[in-house]
Amino acid sequence: MNFLSELASPIAVDVYRNRRERVLAALRAQGGGVAIVSTAPEVMRNRDTDYPFRHDSYFYYLTGFTEPEATLVLNANARDGEPASILFCREKNAERETWEGFRFGPEAARDAFGLDAAHPIAALDEQVPRLIADQPALFYSLGTSAEIDAQVRGWLAAVRAQGRSGVRAPSKALHLLPIIDEMRLxxxxxxxxxxxxxxxxxxxxxxxxxxxxxxxxxxxxxxxxxxxxxxxxxxxxxxxxxxxxxxxxxxxxxxxxxxxxxxxxxxxxxxxxxxxxxxxxxxxxxxxxxxxxxxxxxxxxxxxxxxxxxxxxxxxxxxxxxxxxxxxxxxxxxxxxxxxxxxxxxxxxxxxxxxxxxxxxxxxxxxxxxxxxxxxxxxxxxxxxxxxxxxxxxxxxxxxxxxxxxxxxxxxxxxxxxxxxxxxxxxxxxxxxxxxxxxxxxxxxxxxxxxxxxxxxxxxxxxxx
Structure with missing residues (x-):
């Protein structure tokens, strides 16, 4: 059984689904909110050659998903019928797959990895402000990356811009990783x-x-x-x-x-x-x-x-x-x-x-x-x-x-x-x-x-x- 087929197996899917449920339960115990976990960025080695890509360990721990350009959003306050686990990933692209290999795409990734919903990664900046609006807290890898901190500031600014419409940004930004650290131990x-x-x-x-x-x-x-x-x-x-x-x-x-x-x-x-x-x-x-x-x-x-x-x-x-x-x-x-x-x-x-x-x-x-x-x-x-x-x-x-x-x-x-x-x-x-x-x-x-x-x-x- 190769790596990709193992990840899509029912046993492995249950492992990652159960981990996400444990994180959601921990968020609810702290009053609820939304957690965001992104995979590692691709890094250029020289000119048009990248270093071999290796996923972020926290992201992989919760998803089993190994493609670059991916983000997981967990909504601990999702109402009945709303998705609690949402993946953003690359779309299917026949031309890029000719050069770089297979991509799941959002729909197949959702089904293969047991997520509630999935969207193209290009929709992240549009969707995240909607998902964090009126939430009590935002959990992410606080202070570990200047790029991620800047991205979060942008999402929060987009929510605050809707203040006159009665939309509120999360009042707290909390460090997510210690919750997952205790699980990983x-x-x-x-x-x-x-x-x-x-x-x-x-x-x-x-x-x-x-x-x-x-x-x-x-x-x-x-x-x-x-x-x-x-x-x-x-x-x-x-x-x-x-x-x-x-x-x-x-x-x-x-x-x-x-x-x-x-x-x-x-x-x-x-x-x-x-x-x-x-x-x-x-x-x-x-x-x-x-x-x-x-x-x-x-x-x-x-x-x-x-x-x-x-x-x-x-x-x-x-x-x-x-x-x-x-x-x-x-x-x-x-x-x-x-x-x-x-x-x-x-x-x-x-x-x-x-x-x-x-x-x-x-x-x-x-x-x-x-x-x-x-x-x-x-x-x-x-x-x-x-x-x-x-x-x-x-x-x-x-x-x-x-x-x-x-x-x-x-x-x-x-x-x-x-x-x-x-x-x-x-x-x-x-x-x-x-x-x-x-x-x-x-x-x-x-x-x-x-x-x-x-x-x-x-x-x-x-x-x-």
Whole structure:
């Protein structure tokens, strides 16, 4: 079943229809009003060539519709017989479809995606002022785009121009996205199924890259193995720019795959994954180009792996979002002391390392983030209110069953006079995608090994074939 046919299937249509109903219910709970959600704009790359189009995640979450030039309007105050969900999209156009491909058109889109009504996108500026007139509130992505803010001001001005006729503009403009963020934080069965498949494809890509890697290859050659596997198994695109970092490049957190040569004795850090049907996966593995870790590399690798195990153990419903990070930091900090990378004579104990944040020189990012439609997905990490800590921060939110997050500790040791030379220029990160359950978490990305012995065995096997 291809992507378009799946979107038009009854099961998928019900998923998006139910999400829209939940948003409408949330608007009614706040006194009613109209919500407007537009998809992403097309962006020109150069002259008459556009960047590959990717829909807006919020718009897609509520519609399943992937064409550009589209807007969804939800009317929580629609009377009986009036449409509550209205799509504006491109009309059918035989000439443009010859150049650009299939378009649903308003009528077919309405039926295929389970909407109440649909109109041509060209009618948006005419229809929206009518739809928001006399409404108590207008909900949209407030302040996220100068273009959208300007468009909304134009619609409001058009309504206010009718003031002498007794027509009133909404008295409130409210931010819509936090309502949808809370929904997106808990994945439904439809989402989990897609993310399992995305994780499986990404794991297969990492396995292929490990098997293909040999000293003398360039980073972009290894990246090609990943991209080939993503597309071969039906993923539409990488979920983010692939990181393929050889040797010291692994100490650069967002290093893009370049032309550096993987040399004998180097570690290769790959942080790469695919996007499938609108959902991201996110995997990082670190392995030796030659197929065997050096003693120093293995020492640091096992510390990072132990830190990940500790973080995974702390990932469960009811736990603080911060708990996995703190569990990982404790293991990493102890490891930095045990190896002498942090001098015990200067920082006495693991508690001192954590209190003084001395570990941040070698571990400067957090241990996880939400993942879903976006690789760094929507949703707050802290509670909306509650007692603030000594730094003035709100409490961390509690994990809930159905949350999806990454677990990704690392160590990045650059060459420095105060660091033992055997550890210089070693960068290691291990990352998996975790689905939170009532009793713990399920890792979706473990089809690719993490244990050092298993990685070495995999690479020995591929070298012998």
């Amino acid at each position: 808990v994945k439904d069965a439809h989402e989990v199924a897609i993310m399992r498949r995305a994780a499986s494809i990404s794991a297969e890509a990492h396995l292929r890259a490990m098997r293909a890697c040999r000293p003398g290859m360039r980073e972009y050659e290894i990246e090609a193995e990943l991209l080939y596997t993503f597309r071969r198994h039906g993923a539409q695109a990488p979920a983010y720019g692939s990181i393929v970092a050889a040797g010291a490049n692994a100490c650069v957190l967002h290093y893009p795959a370049g032309n550096a040569i993987a040399r004998d004795g180097d570690l290769i850090l790959i942080d790469a994954a695919c996007e499938l049907d609108g959902y991201a996966s996110d995997i990082t593995r670190t392995f030796p180009a030659s197929g065997r870790f050096t003693p120093a590399q293995r020492e640091l690798y096992d510390i990072v792996l132990a830190a990940q195990a500790a973080a995974i153990g702390a990932t469960r419903a009811g736990a603080s979002f911060d708990a996995p990070h703190q569990a990982a930091v404790k293991v990493l900090s102890q490891g930095l002391l045990d190896t002498g990378i942090i001098d015990k004579t200067k920082v006495g104990s693991v508690d001192d390392v954590i209190a003084e944040r001395a570990y941040m020189r070698f571990y400067m990012h957090r241990t996880g983030h939400w993942i879903g439609m976006d690789v760094h997905d929507a949703g707050e990490y802290r509670e909306a209110d509650g007692p603030r800590d000594e730094e003035g921060a709100r409490p961390w939110r509690r994990l809930a069953a159905g949350n999806m997050l990454t677990v990704e500790p690392g160590l990045y040791v650059r060459a420095a006079e105060d660091v033992p030379e055997r550890y210089w220029n070693i960068g290691i990160r291990i990352e998996d995608d975790a689905l939170v359950t009532a009793t713990g978490c399920e890792l979706l990305t473990r089809e690719v090994p993490v244990a050092a012995d298993e990685i070495e065995a995999l690479m020995r096997e591929s070298a012998s074939n």
